[in-house]
Amino acid sequence: MRQSLAFSARGYQIAPVATGDARLPGLLTACHGYFTLHYGDDARNGTIDALVALPTHKSSHDRMLLGVTAPSGELVGLIVLVQNWNRARQWCLRSMIIDPAHRGQGLGSAIYSALADQAKRTGAASILIGVLAANSAAHRFWLACGFTEVGREVRTDLTSDLIHLEHRFCQIQLKTVLPPGRVLGRQIALTSASLAADHRSQAPLRWLTAP
Numbered sequence: 001m002r003q004s005l006a007f008s009a010r011g012y013q014i015a016p017v018a019t020g021d022a023r024l025p026g027l028l029t030a031c032h033g034y035f036t037l038h039y040g041d042d043a044r045n046g047t048i049d050a051l052v053a054l055p056t057h058k059s060s061h062d063r064m065l066l067g068v069t070a071p072s073g074e075l076v077g078l079i080v081l082v083q084n085w086n087r088a089r090q091w092c093l094r095s096m097i098i099d100p101a102h103r104g105q106g107l108g109s110a111i112y113s114a115l116a117d118q119a120k121r122t123g124a125a126s127i128l129i130g131v132l133a134a135n136s137a138a139h140r141f142w143l144a145c146g147f148t149e150v151g152r153e154v155r156t157d158l159t160s161d162l163i164h165l166e167h168r169f170c171q172i173q174l175k176t177v178l179p180p181g182r183v184l185g186r187q188i189a190l191t192s193a194s195l196a197a198d199h200r201s202q203a204p205l206r207w208l209t210a211p
């Protein structure tokens with residue numbers, strides 16, 4: 001990957017991790033439920049290769065494997081990211097897995113929020129993810145993170161089809177916010193300044209046209 005990412009969320013460090021890291025097998029074993037949901041009991045179950053595999057049109061040069069390390073030093077999560085997925089500035093979040101013992105406490109939301117901030121800072125326009133249709137909990141999680149559905153894909157190599165979701169970042173940078181009620185002839189005032197940086201908001205921009 002051209003850019004190296006390292007950041008923190010809630011005191012957990014998110015940074016590149018090697019596929020040979022001695023802590024990986026324990027984490028993969030703890031996450032067996034995720035693998036079984038995706039691959040059933042086939043040979044990919046529990047392997048790091050299943051997580052980092054890429055389609056033939058993508059090069060490993062664009063891929064990054066990040067580990068989530070707890071303050072104790074324990075590896076509690078993995079993230080696989082690929083830049084320039086279908087087009088420039090589109091990132092693909094191939095996998096994000098957290099150890100079951102650390103789920104449901106807001107860690108995933110905090111990590112994704114920090115990751116989206118990093119992506120925006122490094123020039124990404126959007127993040128794409130494919131979630132297994134059978135993985136309804138993760139589907140809800142991504143929708144709550146700001147993703148919207150952009151397509152579905154039949155996948156006979158997985159246990160169910162994939163739902164493609166994308167989180168598009170608003171590119172508008174507002175320098176001036178006009179006071180409410182100000183009349184500006186036929187000028188148009190943009191009224192929703194907070195949309196510029198809020199990655200969760202997918203609401204349409206609100207425009208006011210002066211009389």
Ligand SMILES: CC(C)(COP(=O)(O)OP(=O)(O)OC[C@H]1O[C@@H](n2cnc3c(N)ncnc32)[C@H](O)[C@@H]1OP(=O)(O)O)[C@@H](O)C(=O)NCCC(=O)NCCS
Pocket residue numbers: 034095096097098099102103104105106107108109110129130131132135137138140141
């Ligand atoms: C999806 C995942 C990364 C979310 O991380 P997390 O730390 O559990 O997320 P949070 O604690 O921030 O929870 C956010 C929401 O997701 C829900 N959620 C999703 N999957 C969950 C799970 N397996 N266990 C507990 N809660 C889950 C929570 O209920 C919570 O909803 P709420 O805020 O309405 O209560 C994590 O649950 C996980 O690793 N799941 C298994 C792997 C997976 O499916 N990855 C996604 C592949 S597309």
